[in-house]
Amino acid sequence: MFRKPQAKPRSLIHSVLSLIGWCGSLGAIAVSVLGLLAFLAPDVWLADNMSFFLRQFLAAGLAGCLGGAAGFLVRHRLRLIYRLTWFVAVIAFLSLAGFTGARTLANTKPLGPAAPGDRPLKIVSINLEHLFLGDKVLQAFLEKEQPDVVVFQEVLWWLQERRWQRLGLPTGGAGENGFPEYLKVGDLGGLAVYSRFPLTSEETRVISGDVPPGANVYYDGDRELLSLSVDTGSAPLHLLVIHPDSPRSKIRWENKRRYFDEADNVIDTLKADNGSNILAIGDWNSSPWSARFQQTLTRNGLKTAYPDGWPQTTRFFFDYSLHWILGAPVDQFAVSRDIQIVNVSLGPDIGSDHLPLIVEIAQTPTN
Incomplete structure (x- = not known):
């Protein structure tokens, strides 16, 4: 065998x-x-x-x-x-x-130089995550960058006021420590804009949101959408400050989509009234690969760009050193086609869980 x-x-x-x-x-x-x-x-x-x-x-x-x-x-x-x-x-x-x-x-625009002799307009957007506006690291960053416009989200203005009062200092600190001199705060106190140019045509729209079961006592489903004009002296910049709900549950995701619908309506109004020089910026709580984010850009003829040409982490979790692993690109901007994007970059870790988004643009002058 x-x-x-x-x-x-x-x-x-x-x-x-x-x-x-x-x-x-x-x-x-x-x-x-x-x-x-x-x-x-x-x-x-x-x-x-x-x-x-x-x-x-x-x-x-x-x-x-x-x-x-x-x-x-x-x-x-x-x-x-x-x-x-x-x-x-x-x-x-x-x-x-x-x-x-x-x-x-999709809907990206190549960077290009400003016209010879023109200084680009520098806009900085920061989700504070309740960081105090008097924070020394934040102020040092603004003093270094010298922005023309600063857009803040998650400000909690009532809490900011208490902190300024406790220190015996003027509320807001406009015109000092890197903060431009003109200030506008949204009706709900969640958004704030500082500008070295006068701010006009101010409007806050409040978008009501549903509260998910089990939400903590600090959660508020209502979000504000701040629309205003920045009088640059050459051509008004129509600024739309964005901060919808974070889609951590289905209800909050639906809140966010209603917010985007209202943002589309506001942009429709801006285009009908002016048709040019529109900048929408803030914490969109959406990645650039979200179909709803791209829908707003396509529908309204808006364009965007990314630091180094690729979406990078702006919101990180736990620790900044892990931002490439545990983070997402959620802070975005979009401009009308007539605005030239000169540069896009990210700032350093300033103590929030978001990195500053720095955008430099060149506007189309009025005739």
Whole structure:
């Protein structure tokens, strides 16, 4: 009788590479599908929120595909199924990369210089996350940048007033420590604008929002939308300060979409009255890959740009040193086509959980 030869036991390295290959390929498929949901089902709360994490999904998908490729260094018992799995992983990853790249380029505008002799208008947008306006790090940043306009979100103006009063200083600090001299605060106290130019045509629109079950006592579903004109002396800049609800639950996601609808209405009015020199800026609580964000830009003929040409983290979690891993690009701006974008950059960590967004523009002068 002949005995069937026993299979040679697999080495540890063989087993590890096989495991890496399978886990990498299956993981790449999983994260790519999650990312693709943002494009395939943008009107579903959970799917739309996947757009916040596309950079992380792309990084994980690439790592998974490379891990799957490493699996080809060893033989698999299910070779055909393994090859098919890795091929699907690569296709899913490339699809996600293609959709993400296309949406990144959508409604973007190349940077260009200002006219010779003209000084660009510098606008800084910061979500304070309740940081005190008298904070020394914040003031040092503003003194260094010397912005023409500063747009703040999550100000909690009533709390700011108490802090200034406790220090025995004038409320707001306009005209000092890097803050421009003209000041406008929204009716709800959540938004504030400082400008070195006079502010006119001021209007605050309050968008009512629903309160989700279990919300803490400090949560307020109502959000304000601040619209005003900045009299630059050459052409009024029509400024729209944006800060919708954060879509952490379905109810708050619906609040955000109602806010975007109202922002569209305000921009319609601005275009009908003026038609040019419109800047919408702030914490949009949306990634640039959100279909609703891009819809507002497309509908209103607005353009945007990103620091170094690619969306970067502006809102980080836990610690700034982890901002590339645990963060999302949510602070955005958009301008009408007649405005030339000269430069876009991010400021340093100033103590908030958002980085300052710095935008320099050149306006179309009036005739």
